[in-house]
Amino acid sequence: MSINFTTAGESHGRALVATVEGLPAGLPIDIGYINHELWRRQQGYGRGGRMKIETDQVQILTGVRHGETIGSPIALMVENRDFKNWLEVMAVERPEQPPERDRKVIRPRPGHADLVGGQKYDRHDLRDILERASARETTMRVAVGALARLYLRQFGIELASHVIQLGEISVSNPQIGWEEIVSLYDDTHLRCADAAASARMTERIDQAGVADGDTLGGIFEVVVKGCPPGLGSHTGWLGKLDGQLAQAIMSIHAVKAVELGEGVANAGRPGSQVHDEIGFDGDDHRFYRLSNRAGGLEGGMTNGEEIRVRGYLKPIATLRKRLKSVNIETKEPMESDFERSDVTAVPAAGVIGEAMAAIVIARAFREKFGGDSLVETRRNLEGYLAQLKEY
Numbered sequence: 001m002s003i004n005f006t007t008a009g010e011s012h013g014r015a016l017v018a019t020v021e022g023l024p025a026g027l028p029i030d031i032g033y034i035n036h037e038l039w040r041r042q043q044g045y046g047r048g049g050r051m052k053i054e055t056d057q058v059q060i061l062t063g064v065r066h067g068e069t070i071g072s073p074i075a076l077m078v079e080n081r082d083f084k085n086w087l088e089v090m091a092v093e094r095p096e097q098p099p100e101r102d103r104k105v106i107r108p109r110p111g112h113a114d115l116v117g118g119q120k121y122d123r124h125d126l127r128d129i130l131e132r133a134s135a136r137e138t139t140m141r142v143a144v145g146a147l148a149r150l151y152l153r154q155f156g157i158e159l160a161s162h163v164i165q166l167g168e169i170s171v172s173n174p175q176i177g178w179e180e181i182v183s184l185y186d187d188t189h190l191r192c193a194d195a196a197a198s199a200r201m202t203e204r205i206d207q208a209g210v211a212d213g214d215t216l217g218g219i220f221e222v223v224v225k226g227c228p229p230g231l232g233s234h235t236g237w238l239g240k241l242d243g244q245l246a247q248a249i250m251s252i253h254a255v256k257a258v259e260l261g262e263g264v265a266n267a268g269r270p271g272s273q274v275h276d277e278i279g280f281d282g283d284d285h286r287f288y289r290l291s292n293r294a295g296g297l298e299g300g301m302t303n304g305e306e307i308r309v310r311g312y313l314k315p316i317a318t319l320r321k322r323l324k325s326v327n328i329e330t331k332e333p334m335e336s337d338f339e340r341s342d343v344t345a346v347p348a349a350g351v352i353g354e355a356m357a358a359i360v361i362a363r364a365f366r367e368k369f370g371g372d373s374l375v376e377t378r379r380n381l382e383g384y385l386a387q388l389k390e391y
Contacts (some may be wrong), residue, residue, distance in 0.1 A: 001370045003151075003363040005144045011134035012086040018076045020063070020138040020147055022366055025071035026374040027151055034058045037351070038078070041142045043188040046205040046216070048340055053082045058143050058171035071372060076143050080136075085299065090131070105130060107325045107337040111317035114337075115278055126328070130339065135253040138352045145355020149363035154374060155365070155381060157226040160185055161350030163192040164310070164379040166201040166218035167208070175319065178225055180305065191347045209343035211321035215255065216343060217313040220350035224296070224307035229287075230366040231302040232371050241364055248356040249311045257312035261295020272325045276305075285389040302364075307358060313349050316341055340361025 009016035038056040056078050061072030083090065088099035090290060105126040108114035117129030160181045164174045171194035184191045192198040208214040232241025246258045266274045272375050276289035289305050296307035322335035342348075368382065371377030 001372075003148065003366050004361065005359065007137055007140040007144075009137065009140070010090065010131035011080075011136040012082055012131060013080060013090050014083050015077050015079045016137065016140045017078075018144050020074040020076070020144055022363070023063075023071075023074065023147060023151060024071050024366075024371050024374050024377055025069055027068060027069040027154065029060070029067055029147070029150060031058060031060065033150065034143055037142050037146040037149070037355070038139065040186065041139065041348050041351045044191070044345065045189050045202055046209060046342055046344035047348065048342040054080065056139055065171045072211075074147065076140065078139050085145070089127075097299065103127060103339050105339075106328050107334050108328065109317050109336045109339075110323045110325060111314070115328070126337075133253075135345065138355075140252065141352060141359075142355045143350075145358045148355070148358040149360050152226075152358060152365065154378070155226070157224065157361065158182075158222050159222060159361075161191065161220055161222045163190050163201075163346050163350060163353050164219050164221055166190065166192075166215040166344060166346050168203045169196045169197055169200050169204055170219075174221070180224060181223055187347075189347075191350060205343050212344075215315040215317075215319055215341070216346075217315040218344065218346035219310055219312050220346055220353055221310045222249070222350065222353040224288070224357055224361055226306070227302040227307060227361060227365075228381075229302055229304040229388065230384075231361065231368055232295065232297070232300050234299040234301060241302060241360070242297045242300055244360045244364070245297075245307070245309050245357060248360045249309055251310060252313075252352050252356060254313050254316060254345070255311045255349065256314045258334050259310040259312070260277060260297060261308055262293045263295070266293060266303050307357070307361075309353070311349060311353050313346050316343075316345060382389055 004022055005020045007018045021290045035057055040224055042056065048193065059077045061075040061077055063069060063072045088095060089103050095141060108126055113129055113133035114126045118126045123129060162176060162181045162184055164171050171192060176193045178192050184193060190198050190201055192201065205216060208216050233239030236245065242260050249255055249258045274293055276294050279288050279290055281288055289303065292305045295309065296302055296305040318339050318341035320338060325334055325336035327334045369377050370379040371380055
């Protein structure tokens with residue numbers, strides 16, 4: 001048993017869609033919760049004008065009846081409200097005559113998929129590339145992630161994220177506890193636990209966006225709480241959960257590096273200051289770690305501590321300050337094209353990171369405990385937890 005998903009759709013097309021396979025029957029589905037996650041993705045200081053146009057609402061087309069999954073594939077759809085402004089440009093049928101404003105893209109943006117995508121797929125209007133390469137695609141990842149979160153919640157597993165760096169400004173102490181991170185869950189500003197750093201980040205966004213016509217990257221951290229020990233496997237590289245999480249976070253648009261636990265700092269420390277020592281709680285009959293520098297993963301498996309994974313986001317490739325490029329038709333030097341964009345999307349990337357982490361954890365959980373129904377999955381989990389207490 002495994003959970004898999006596929007997304008489809010273009011940024012300015014009619015709709016975004018996703019199909020999800022592998023969720024067991026009997027899982028309660030809360031559409032309001034899914035829509036709330038979509039709302040969270042659209043928040044954050046420094047977002048662009050597209051967020052004012054779209055109010056993302058999911059439609060569940062298949063796989064759910066009377067508020068519960070029935071075990072079959074689930075189809076989701078989110079309509080693009082902006083499509084009405086792109087009817088001719090994004091029409092499925094070939095137009096009889098070119099649109100008055102074809103919005104053809106022939107000046108690729110440095111750092112974007114434009115040029116290499118055009119080369120790979122032999123497209124001479126780079127809109128064919130940027131429409132799918134747009135981070136608008138992550139709308140459906142968040143919708144799928146919400147389904148995964150509803151599944152994980154049934155077993156006490158929760159996720160949250162926060163911003164620990166934006167541009168060159170970092171929080172004073174990145175080791176922020178779960179309760180403080182959860183308190184930022186619905187924060188619409190920057191979801192940063194350090195108030196002083198958040199104020200300076202806000203000023204920096206204003207400077208970059210208004211004064212400089214520039215963009216900013218940063219670092220977000222996703223925290224997963226409540227995973228039992230033993231999700232993932234040490235027996236082969238494909239089964240290693242840390243590798244799966246790294247790939248999932250790296251797949252988010254503009255993420256260029258991933259860190260698990262204190263991986264970056266640990267590379268410069270002696271082993272005695274890195275490895276988390278082990279204790280045993282006799283009352284609760286469980287092993288635990290005295291610290292969590294490993295970020296909740298050892299040998300490619302969860303160890304029962306919080307999972308902590310960070311995504312390092314490069315600045316968005318669409319800048320009002322035009323960069324040097326080349327016209328792909330004439331091959332003459334030109335400034336790059338500009339599409340409507342954000343100044344920064346680090347808080348939003350954290351929400352997307354939560355979704356991707358939830359999908360990976362839900363897949364590993366499903367592979368470990370199986371079950372065609374939620375009742376069967378719960379029974380299998382209870383047997384495993386009893387086994388752990390006897391170990």
